[in-house]
Amino acid sequence: MTDKTLLIVAHAPSDNTRRLVESVITGARQxxxxxxxxxxxxxxxAKPGDVLAADAIILGTPENLAYMSGALKDFFDRCYYPVLEEKQxxxxxxxxxxxxDGTGTRRAIQSIVTGLRWSWVQDPLVLKGQxxxxxxxxxEELxxxxxAALDAGII
Known part of the structure; x- marks a missing residue:
C-alpha cells in the first residue's frame, strides 16, 4: 500500500532530455x-493539486537561454501561490x-524553491557540456x- 508520493515534474522536449526523465523515473520506481x-x-x-498530493518532488529542465524551460516556469507560475502555505x-x-554551464538556470530554480520554502535534499544536479x-x-541515482529516502522516512 502506497502512502507517500514522489512527484517528478520535468520538461523533456528532446530525445536526450526524455531519456533523462525516463532514467529518473526508472531509478525512483526501482x-x-x-x-x-x-x-x-x-x-x-502538472497542477497545484499534484503538488499538494506529493510528499517530495524532483524538478527537471533543459537550460534555455541561460534559464529554465518556459514550461517549467509556467508550472511555477500556476502552482506557486496555491501550494505556498501548505507545502513549506x-x-x-x-x-x-x-x-x-547551467548557472542561470540553477539560480532561477533555487530562487523560486527558496520562495516556496521547499527543502533541498541535495544541490541541483547540473549535467553540462556535450x-x-x-x-x-x-x-537514475537521483x-x-x-x-529510497522517502520510503525510509529520511525525507
Whole structure:
C-alpha cells in the first residue's frame, strides 16, 4: 500500500532530455518500495493539486537561454501561490541539462524553491557540456535516492 508520493515534474522536449526523465523515473520506481508511488507529470500538465498530493518532488529542465524551460516556469507560475502555505518544507531535488554551464538556470530554480520554502535534499544536479551517457546513471541515482529516502522516512 502506497502512502507517500514522489512527484517528478520535468520538461523533456528532446530525445536526450526524455531519456533523462525516463532514467529518473526508472531509478525512483526501482527504489520506491511498497510505500511510495512515483508520478511523472510534464510541467504543462502538472497542477497545484499534484503538488499538494506529493510528499517530495524532483524538478527537471533543459537550460534555455541561460534559464529554465518556459514550461517549467509556467508550472511555477500556476502552482506557486496555491501550494505556498501548505507545502513549506517539502523535500525537493532538481536536474538541469545544460549545454553551457547551467548557472542561470540553477539560480532561477533555487530562487523560486527558496520562495516556496521547499527543502533541498541535495544541490541541483547540473549535467553540462556535450551529451554523455553517464548523465543517465546520474539521473537514475537521483531518482533512486529520492524514492529510497522517502520510503525510509529520511525525507
Amino acid at each position: 527504489a520506491s518500495g511498497d510505500t511510495v508511488e512515483v508520478i511523472y507529470k510534464p510541467p504543462l500538465e 518544507g517539502m523535500p525537493c531535488a532538481a536536474f538541469i541539462r545544460a549545454g553551457q 551529451w554523455d551517457d553517464g548523465f543517465l546513471d546520474q539521473t 531518482g533512486k535516492f529520492m524514492a
